[in-house]
Amino acid sequence: MNLIAPSILSCDFSRIGEEVESCLNSGADLLHVDVMDGIFVRNITIGPPVVKAIRKCTPLKLDVHLMIDRPLRYIPEFLDAGSDIITFHAEADSPADEVIDLIKKAGKTAGMAVSPNTPIDTVLPYLDRLGLVLIMSVEPGFGGQSFMPSVLPKVTALKEEIERRGLNIDIEIDGGINDETIAQAKKAGANVFVSGSYIFKSEDRKAAIEKLRSIANGFD
Numbered sequence: 284m285n286l287i288a289p290s291i292l293s294c295d296f297s298r299i300g301e302e303v304e305s306c307l308n309s310g311a312d313l314l315h316v317d318v319m320d321g322i323f324v325r326n327i328t329i330g331p332p333v334v335k336a337i338r339k340c341t342p343l344k345l346d347v348h349l350m351i352d353r354p355l356r357y358i359p360e361f362l363d364a365g366s367d368i369i370t371f372h373a374e375a376d377s378p379a380d381e382v383i384d385l386i387k388k389a390g391k392t393a394g395m396a397v398s399p400n401t402p403i404d405t406v407l408p409y410l411d412r413l414g415l416v417l418i419m420s421v422e423p424g425f426g427g428q429s430f431m432p433s434v435l436p437k438v439t440a441l442k443e444e445i446e447r448r449g450l451n452i453d454i455e456i457d458g459g460i461n462d463e464t465i466a467q468a469k470k471a472g473a474n475v476f477v478s479g480s481y482i483f484k485s486e487d488r489k490a491a492i493e494k495l496r497s498i499a500n501g502f503d
Contacts, residue, residue: 285499286312286475287492288346290457291337292328293479299333302483303340309489310496313344313368315457315477318361320351323375324424331360338365346370346477348396348457350423353377358385370394370417370455373405383412394455398423403437407444413452415475416441420468421458430459435471442472462494469499 289311294302306314316334321327334347344367351357355377361369362385369386373379373395386393394415395406399422406416418438421428438454445452456468457477465476476495485491 284474285469285496285503286453287482287495287499288313288315288455288475288477289482289488289492290315290317290477290479292317293483295483299337300340303337303343305488306482307341307343309482310492311343313346313475314341315479316345316347316366318347318349318351319424322352323372324350326424331357331364334361334364334366344368346394346455346475348394348417349375350396351375355382355385358382362386362389362391366391368392368394368415370396370415372396372398372423373401374398379409383409387412396423396457397437399431399434403440403444406441410444410448410450410452415453415455417455417457417477418473419458420456420460420464428459430461430464430467432464432467435467438468438471438473460495462491462498465495465498466502469502474499 289306319326319328346368347366349371354371383393392414396417420434453475454473455475456473460476460478461481482491
């Protein structure tokens with residue numbers, strides 16, 4: 284199934300409750316929440332209190348993307364805040380097995396993300412225990428960047444390995460996804476599409492989400 288996940292990094296944070304409601308009313312499948320600590324990436328965004336506030340505003344699943352240096356320290360807080368999916372980076376400084384264990388023991392979905400220059404082989408030892416793999420199609424840290432088609436072979440290689448093992452894992456792509464780039468990402472093998480600027484800057488967000496979904500569904 285193709286899923287559209289608006290990234291609240293591009294929303295108006297002074298009206299975050301309204302923005303979250305707008306995503307639900309516009310037909311979003313889940314909500315992508317970017318957490319940055321100023322260490323793993325240069326930007327600083329939000330933490331567990333804001334995730335907890337968002338949880339109160341919406342029934343949408345919260346797809347929490349941890350761009351933080353030592354995720355293991357904060358997994359319990361993000362679980363308590365109401366995260367449904369917690370994705371941490373393969374490049375982060377925490378034992379991946381322990382992070383995955385903590386998420387899965389709470390009955391939530393564990394995801395692993397890779398930055399553009401990280402080989403997809405980094406994820407493969409953990410693949411059997413993941414529910415989602417996020418491939419970044421921009422450098423993590425800031426919204427509004429241009430899509431990097433150079434990551435698409437990683438998407439295809441991951442898709443082939445998932446199928447070879449007979450696993451049921453979502454392949455998410457994040458960075459520069461719009462009505463032009465989503466076709467490339469879908470053809471490569473992705474099925475969860477994070478889109479920030481394209482959706483939130485659209486005059487008609489519902490139409491924008493429907494267009495993305497229609498394009499992705501056209502390749503099924």
